[in-house]
């Protein structure tokens with residue numbers, strides 16, 4: 001397979017077919033991210049178009065310090081965040097629900113079941129998938145975005161900070177809260193199933 | 196943090212612990228707590244598994260119709276762009 005960097009040089013030289021190949025290679029990941037962020041396949045389809053067109057127009061400026069994939073990814077994340085900002089009418093100050101409880105000495109109160117081996121299993125249970133879908137949809141927006149960008153999409157804290165305009169400590173704190181909330185949801189799922 | 200750390204101390208610092216971002220002495224205290232506290236050890240394992248499970252669970256593929264539209268859109272826009280340059 002021809003490497004992205006080679007296709008990129010050809011695309012920069014004006015070869016449309018090379019650019020199209022790059023698009024085909026990265027469109028699924030970019031679409032998946034924007035669809036999750038925007039919770040709408042239609043909006044995601046538009047953002048993907050905007051992002052790849054913007055990437056095409058910026059091709060001459062692209063120096064290849066980063067991979068083409070992560071570059072386009074960041075462009076798309078920015079477009080998606082811009083849309084979300086427009087959508088947001090009322091500011092939420094909610095906090096995610098769920099998280100561990102401690103006694104007055106700071107010890108965990110509840111028993112903790114270790115279901116972590118399931119994370120590496122071959123296929124994911126459809127019901128578990130649903131439970132995770134629902135739990136992530138319930139997270140307050142700012143928590144959900146950070147969680148998706150970091151844990152699902154694998155962006156760095158700095159990249160998220162650039163995209164959202166928030167500080168790295170704020171991002172980390174939200175990510176931690178989001179993980180605790182999702183962990184609690186998955187924990188409930190396994191507890192319900194066992195009972 | 197005091198000499199002995201509680202479950203709560205450890206769980207508050209879990210993100211930096213998992214990222215490997217804690218100062219060595221703080222990390223050593225957490226390691227010590229985890230070794231002596233089964234609930235926290237299990238909590239740590241499930242905290243890490245949460246990211247993995249969510250990443251796998253939220254995977255999504257672009258529908259073919261959307262891919263076809265993207266292809267047409269880019270062809271159209273780019274040819275317009277190129278004509279404009281001439």
Ligand SMILES: [Zn+2]
Pocket residue numbers: 107108201202203205228232234235
């Ligand atoms: Zn503990």
